[in-house]
Amino acid sequence: MNKKLYMVSLGPGDVELLTLKALNAFKECTAICVPTKSEDNSFKKSISYRIVRDALKLLNVTKEIIPVYSPMHFDKQDWINEADILIDSAKKYNSICFVTLGDAAIYSSIYYLLDIIKEKDFTLYETCEVIPGVTSFSAASARVAKALCLGDEELLIKPINPRGEVKTTEILMRPKIGMDTKALGEGDFYTFENMYLQDESITNSKINKVKKYMTLFLKFASRD
Numbered sequence: 001m002n003k004k005l006y007m008v009s010l011g012p013g014d015v016e017l018l019t020l021k022a023l024n025a026f027k028e029c030t031a032i033c034v035p036t037k038s039e040d041n042s043f044k045k046s047i048s049y050r051i052v053r054d055a056l057k058l059l060n061v062t063k064e065i066i067p068v069y070s071p072m073h074f075d076k077q078d079w080i081n082e083a084d085i086l087i088d089s090a091k092k093y094n095s096i097c098f099v100t101l102g103d104a105a106i107y108s109s110i111y112y113l114l115d116i117i118k119e120k121d122f123t124l125y126e127t128c129e130v131i132p133g134v135t136s137f138s139a140a141s142a143r144v145a146k147a148l149c150l151g152d153e154e155l156l157i158k159p160i161n162p163r164g165e166v167k168t169t170e171i172l173m174r175p176k177i178g179m180d181t182k183a184l185g186e187g188d189f190y191t192f193e194n195m196y197l198q199d200e201s202i203t204n205s206k207i208n209k210v211k212k213y214m215t216l217f218l219k220f221a222s223r224d
């Protein structure tokens with residue numbers, strides 16, 4: 001079996017909010033690494049464990065479950081320890097999943113872990129696939145049947161207790177075909193056209209002119 005590291009988004013809590021891609025990753029892998037805040041590596045309080053357990057039941061498969069002690073103290077050494085567990089697990093089991101609540105793009109530790117894995121085991125890093133999921137706030141909006149953005153409204157996601165300077169990632173969507181993108185400014189831009197569709201194109205810069213309505217831009221917060 002080929003080596004593979006899946007970073008799987010679990011959604012906000014209900015197993016029915018897992019994606020088919022997440023379920024397929026669980027089917028394909030040999031072991032699933034599940035974070036736990038308990039020092040004794042138990043899953044007594046782990047929401048992630050409950051979702052994974054329910055998913056495996058649904059799939060009617062069993063997988064090796066590896067606890068990953070994740071104290072969530074925002075400490076580099078903790079992320080190194082967690083990354084080491086993933087690196088060791090991949091050596092033993094070849095194809096592994098690591099799971100994260102909600103969507104991996106939103107305040108998840110997976111990108112701290114991936115930075116460390118990139119340095120320590122580049123071959124494993126290159127096998128990584130991040131599987132997106134339902135965010136807590138898109139689920140919250142659905143729970144009360146109220147849109148997050150309508151018409152010309154913007155959406156703002158804010159950390160309630162920032163540890164320092166707050167930087168902003170911008171998601172720019174609903175462009176006009178033929179528009180010049182100069183007005184969008186400069187920065188760490190990516191352009192996504194027809195994502196997951198025929199003729200998908202992902203460019204790690206800002207395209208100059210919009211050709212398709214199904215185009216969105218990410219302007220990432222500047223990170224050192």
Ligand SMILES: C[S@@+](CC[C@H](N)C(=O)[O-])C[C@H]1O[C@@H](n2cnc3c(N)ncnc32)[C@H](O)[C@@H]1O
Nearest residue numbers: 012013101102103104106107108134135136137
């Ligand atoms: C570390 S962030 C992870 C966010 C997650 N990756 C996402 O996509 O929503 C944890 C925060 O997400 C929110 N959150 C996540 N799941 C939630 C849920 N099931 N109910 C309410 N809030 C939730 C809470 O604000 C919580 O403090």
